[in-house]
Amino acid sequence: MSNVSFSAYAALGSVQPTKTPEKPAQAEEGKSSGLAEGFSTFKAALQDAEQAAMQTAVSGADPHAMVEALAQAELVLDAAVTVRDKVVEAYQELLRMPV
Known part of the structure; x- marks a missing residue:
């Protein structure tokens, strides 16, 4: 069996938050922006979700964990689409x- 890896979120790995100049009174080390978070x-x-799906498909792991992870990913995706729509x-x- 070939060892092929698919990554639906490869582009997100390269996203870096932009650094904006902060006011001296508000500058706190270790705080990230809400967007980056x-x-x-x-x-x-x-x-x-991808890991749970792969583990279920390959090793027959718990299908309930896969469904839970996929549902969580769907909720996060719906939230991201809603935010995008509001920005547009x-x-x-x-x-x-x-x-």
Whole structure:
């Protein structure tokens, strides 16, 4: 059997949060932005679902764990799509504003 690895979230691994200049009073070491945290959560949920699906398919692991991981990944994906839709809607509203 060949050892082929598929990764649906390879592009997320290369996403790095942009560094914005912070005000000196608000600069705290070790704090990440909410967006970077969201990407990390999204990536982790997809990784967990992929691992659970592979373990179930290959070694016959617990199918309930796979269903749970896939449901969690679906919830995270739905949240990401909702946020994306809101961002696109806000951008379109900005374009409609008279100058």
